[in-house]
Amino acid sequence: MNVSQAHLLSLANRRVVAIEEHGVTIMAMNRIQFQPGLSMPEFLKDYGTEAQCEQALEVVRWPEGFRCSRCDGAAHYMVCDGSRKVFQCKTCRHQTSLIAGTVIQGTKLPLTVWFLAIYLISQAKTGLSSLALKRQLGVSYPTAWLMHHKLMQAMAVREERYLLDGKVQVDDAYLGGERTGGKVGRGSENKVAFVAAVSLSEDDRPLRVRLSLVLGFTMKAISAWAKDHLAPASAVCSDGLSCFGAVTEAGGSHHPTVMAGRKPREVPEFRWINTVLGNLKTSLSGCYHAFDFQKYAARYLAAFSYRFNRRFDLRSLHQRLLIAAVTTTPQPLRSIRIADVRC
């Protein structure tokens, strides 16, 4: 395409821009899609060796230099244990490694493989399947699956730190069924219910997304959801589904829209929640041909939200995911395999 990136980016400051070239509209885009990511050569230059990955991990773990997790001492020795660096505290003799206490604790894989997984997952715009990860990393499928789920769990833990506030659009949504993405709408069969919510800026741009599993659309479930995920002064917009009135129990206000026979996707007030759900469906159908919605929906939804909520920051997303992996505590295999958390 013979159009300079600078030109594209300046055009892209409007949310959606159609580029005309040779009289033909070649694509619509926005500034999120055209932001520069981190190229593979750039990534390999910075993280291509085990020593580089160790150094990067050490900086993320101890930005101010080593600190003993037991006595907070800074003085330490380096001890050799095979190929892994071991840090021994001079004061209390406690030993730790770069990966101890992180979500990748206990791994036998080289750090370069983990870093490559973090890079691939963070740069894949619509997500990456365990199968694709297996092919790209050259590991077995069970290994790729476990790496993928541990990193998605780190994303999920990170997402839990934020509340939605200000204007918030909510809708009832479902995953599951024979088709990936599932049937949409109340009353469909074989489904997993979740609350889709997006907070908006003053000028009605989407800020943060939260997709949360619920046992059903009841007053009790929505009340619990609101207390967990909404800041007290939120102003929640929904359709007329009565259970959403329970958001006021978390201290916010509720503004139902009369649908008058229309579906949410036909109502301008729900533009952003519809966009988010459309993106989610594209992501799931494009990347994940099959996964157990009943067991793992929460983690996939959180991974989607994690990526969406950091969509302006593609270039540093691998670094942020590394921080998430380092600050998430080790996950027992049992909890990785049985995942669901619902209101």
Ligand SMILES: [Zn+2]
């Ligand atoms: Zn110590």
